[in-house]
Amino acid sequence: MASQASAVKVPSWPTRLRQMFANEKAVAYLFLLPSLIGFVTFYAVPAVRGLFISFTDWNMLSDPTFVGLENYQELVVDDDFWDALLVTLSYVLWNIPIQTLLAVLIAVMMDRLTRSIIVRGIILLPWLMPNVVVGLLWLWMLDPRLGIVNVGLETLGLDSIPFLGNPDYAIASIAGINVWRHVGYTALLVFAGLQTIPKSIYEAASIDGANDWQTFWGITLPMLRPVLAFVLVTSVIGSFQIFDTIAITTQGGPINATEVINWLIFEQAFERFNMGYATTVSVALFLILVVVSIIQMRLLRADETD
Amino acid sequence: MANSTAQAQFRGPTRIVMWVVMGIVIFITLFPFWWVVRTGLTVPSRVFTDTAALWPADFTIDNFLRVLGFLDTTAAVEAGGSGQALKFFLFLRNSFIVSTLITVGQVFFSATAAYAFARLKFPFRDQLFFLYISALMVPGIVTLIPNFVLINNLNLTDTFIGIVAPYFLMTPFAVFFLRQFFLGINKDLEEAAMLDGANYLTIFFRIILPVSKPPILTLAIITFIQSWNEYLWPLIVGKDEGVRVLTVALGIFRSQTPQGAPDWAGLMAGTALAIIPTIIIFMLLGRRVLDSIQFTGFK
Numbered sequence: 223m224a225s226q227a228s229a230v231k232v233p234s235w236p237t238r239l240r241q242m243f244a245n246e247k248a249v250a251y252l253f254l255l256p257s258l259i260g261f262v263t264f265y266a267v268p269a270v271r272g273l274f275i276s277f278t279d280w281n282m283l284s285d286p287t288f289v290g291l292e293n294y295q296e297l298v299v300d301d302d303f304w305d306a307l308l309v310t311l312s313y314v315l316w317n318i319p320i321q322t323l324l325a326v327l328i329a330v331m332m333d334r335l336t337r338s339i340i341v342r343g344i345i346l347l348p349w350l351m352p353n354v355v356v357g358l359l360w361l362w363m364l365d366p367r368l369g370i371v372n373v374g375l376e377t378l379g380l381d382s383i384p385f386l387g388n389p390d391y392a393i394a395s396i397a398g399i400n401v402w403r404h405v406g407y408t409a410l411l412v413f414a415g416l417q418t419i420p421k422s423i424y425e426a427a428s429i430d431g432a433n434d435w436q437t438f439w440g441i442t443l444p445m446l447r448p449v450l451a452f453v454l455v456t457s458v459i460g461s462f463q464i465f466d467t468i469a470i471t472t473q474g475g476p477i478n479a480t481e482v483i484n485w486l487i488f489e490q491a492f493e494r495f496n497m498g499y500a501t502t503v504s505v506a507l508f509l510i511l512v513v514v515s516i517i518q519m520r521l522l523r524a525d526e527t528d
Numbered sequence: 529m530a531n532s533t534a535q536a537q538f539r540g541p542t543r544i545v546m547w548v549v550m551g552i553v554i555f556i557t558l559f560p561f562w563w564v565v566r567t568g569l570t571v572p573s574r575v576f577t578d579t580a581a582l583w584p585a586d587f588t589i590d591n592f593l594r595v596l597g598f599l600d601t602t603a604a605v606e607a608g609g610s611g612q613a614l615k616f617f618l619f620l621r622n623s624f625i626v627s628t629l630i631t632v633g634q635v636f637f638s639a640t641a642a643y644a645f646a647r648l649k650f651p652f653r654d655q656l657f658f659l660y661i662s663a664l665m666v667p668g669i670v671t672l673i674p675n676f677v678l679i680n681n682l683n684l685t686d687t688f689i690g691i692v693a694p695y696f697l698m699t700p701f702a703v704f705f706l707r708q709f710f711l712g713i714n715k716d717l718e719e720a721a722m723l724d725g726a727n728y729l730t731i732f733f734r735i736i737l738p739v740s741k742p743p744i745l746t747l748a749i750i751t752f753i754q755s756w757n758e759y760l761w762p763l764i765v766g767k768d769e770g771v772r773v774l775t776v777a778l779g780i781f782r783s784q785t786p787q788g789a790p791d792w793a794g795l796m797a798g799t800a801l802a803i804i805p806t807i808i809i810f811m812l813l814g815r816r817v818l819d820s821i822q823f824t825g826f827k
Contacts, residue, residue, distance in 0.1 A: 240727060243727035243728055243729040243730070244727040244728065246648050246649060246650070246728065247648075247649075247650050249644075249648060249727075249728040249729065250644045250648035250649070250650040250653075251650065252640075253640035253641060253643055253644040253648070253732070254640070254641050254644045254645075254650075254656075256637040256640065256641070256697045256698070257637050257638060257640070257641035257697055257698035257703060258641075258656075259697055260637070260694075260696065260697025260698040261659075261660060261663070261697075261698055261700075263678070263693075263697075264671065264675055264678075264693065264694040264697075265663045265666070265671060265700070266659070266663070267674070268670075268671040268674035268675050268678070269663075269666055269670060269671055269674075271674040271677075272670050272671060272673060272674045275673065275674065275677075282677070282680070327549075328550075328553055331538075331546050331549065331550050331553075334537050334538045334546070335537075335538055335543065335546050335547060335550060336550075339814075339815060339818065341550070341554070342818050343810070343814050343818060344554055344557055344558060345553070345554075345557060346817070346818060347557060347558075347561070347810070348557060348560075350753055350757075350806050350810055350817075351757070351803060351806060352756065352757035352758075352759065352774075352775045352778075352802065352806075353757065353759060353775075354757075354759050354775040354778050354779055354802075355775075355778065355799050355802055355803055358778060358782060358795060358796075358799050359560050359561075359563070359564050359796070359799055360560070361782075362563070362564075362567065362792055362795065362796060363560055363563060365792075367579075368575070368576060368579050368792070369579075370563055370579070370580070373579045373580045374580075377580065402556070402557075402560075406557065410818070434538060434542055459667075462667075463667050463668065463669065465669075465759075465760055466759045466760065469759070469760075469763075469779065470779060470782060484669055487669055487673075488760075491673050491676075492676075492764055497673060497677070500673055501670075501673050501674075504667070504669045504670045504672075504673065505670065507667055507669065507670070508666060508667055508670050511665075511667060512665070515665075
């Protein structure tokens with residue numbers, strides 16, 4: 223009798239577990255816990271800590287010393303920072319327009335020419351490759367003496383171009399390499415956008431006698447605006463953070479011609495161990511990206527649909 | 529199947545011109561891959577002389593054997609290479625361990641979190657979700673340095689745990705992506721199961737997960753490929769050979785090659801080997817990757 227009574231008061235483990243799994247809040251907390259630990263440990267706390275480190279002078283060997291806004295004052299007058307920002311901007315300005323225009327062209331071709339899954343697969347292939355692989359293969363293809371691109375130019379009777387070896391060409395060449403890697407992915411996003419345009423609109427236009435060129439400017443492009451806005455905002459954010467390709471090919475050179483913001487941060491943090499200053503630059507990059515994104519959203523009216 | 533989507537087709541001469549342009553695009557996309565293989569299959573000395581040969585000038589598989597460590601160094605140096613080896617199988621194994629751990633952990637724990645956000649009620653749910661989403665805006669480099677400091681303080685550099693940790697429990701994107709899908713699942717099944725006395729755990733494992741197989745697989749493929757391609761994080765926390773992944777290994781291989789006369793044949797053989805796993809995954813699951821691109825546009 224006594225044992226039975228206690229069994230009622232204190233349910234057995236399986237019963238208690240079952241009760242817990244029927245409790246909405248308990249399950250919610252249980253399910254959320256791992257991701258919350260991950261979020262707090264590797265996103266939330268580091269973001270705050272990054273901000274904190276940017277107010278210190280710290281080489282990781284001794285304790286950080288609080289220096290207030292000193293790093294930020296240094297940043298404002300640091301030529302290296304402004305140079306890096308200019309180099310990054312010039313990379314973005316080479317990369318984004320070419321990539322986006324080509325992507326729209328390829329997407330329209332896929333839409334109006336062939337929907338073959340094999341063609342789409344080929345187009346996407348470079349995007350699936352590690353940046354390291356892409357960097358290595360173009361480093362070889364663009365080699366000033368032996369690379370096939372320059373060998374080809376010479377065969378055509380043209381002068382060879384020191385793509386990655388000349389400060390005047392280096393950043394545009396890096397941008398070109400990344401256009402090669404990203405254009406297929408972007409084209410597939412645009413292609414997906416094209417699929418949402420109702421066929422009836424094209425039919426109506428063709429009854430009115432519109433040609434390919436007119437339907438492109440009159441229908442396709444305006445209807446694509448939301449997709450294009452999304453593609454532009456995300457690819458500009460990504461473009462500002464270029465690192466891998468430069469780490470593999472030019473490493474900031476020749477003569478700082480490819481010293482982009484992320485390369486500057488990497489050097490400051492992991493080669494000179496100026497943790498405070500490195501995080502200051504990273505906070506600045508974050509603020510720049512916020513401003514750039516807001517401007518883009520405004521210009522593209524990205525939050526509105528037609 | 530008749531579909532109602534845009535079917536405007538190029539016709540007449542425009543169509544021919546457009547096919548030519550498309551042909552050029554496909555050529556530019558594929559040619560570099562051939563050039564990697566072609567260079568890797570050429571005897572190193574001939575790489576420097578027969579620069580325009582479209583086919584390996586002097587066919588050999590020695591570069592591959594050497595990079596894999598199957599060829600002793602003196603023979604390789606005699607053949608004109610730098611004799612550098614790449615412990616390919618070790619680094620392949622490391623890449624595999626890292627990518628698999630990240631994929632399994634991230635997808636599973638993001639799925640449980642996404643289910644909580646999509647279906648369960650708890651205080652501050654929407655605020656917390658908003659916090660998760662806002663982390664998508666923060667550039668990776670901002671959290672990179674503090675994360676490195678953390679992993680370093682915990683003495684976890686040069687361990688698989690250290691390389692995997694930041695991606696193992698969640699990424700904001702994975703939670704967002706799966707929540708979006710879970711929200712679209714019809715609630716009838718769950719409600720019927722509830723009436724039959726099923727608890728939330730049963731519903732998650734018996735209903736939600738099985739119904740969500742396609743998006744979960746999609747997320748898993750994308751997560752795997754991205755972990756496989758990751759460079760900067762494993763570069764700063766995992767240089768040690770025991771945990772070095774392929775991308776980092778290739779970077780080091782490149783930096784060690786002689787500056788004046790780089791070992792292009794060896795480098796390209798290594799590059800070709802690094803490409804193979806991705807190509808295999810893509811051949812097996814390519815259709816799913818392609819179909820998912822419109823979904824995952826968020827990246």
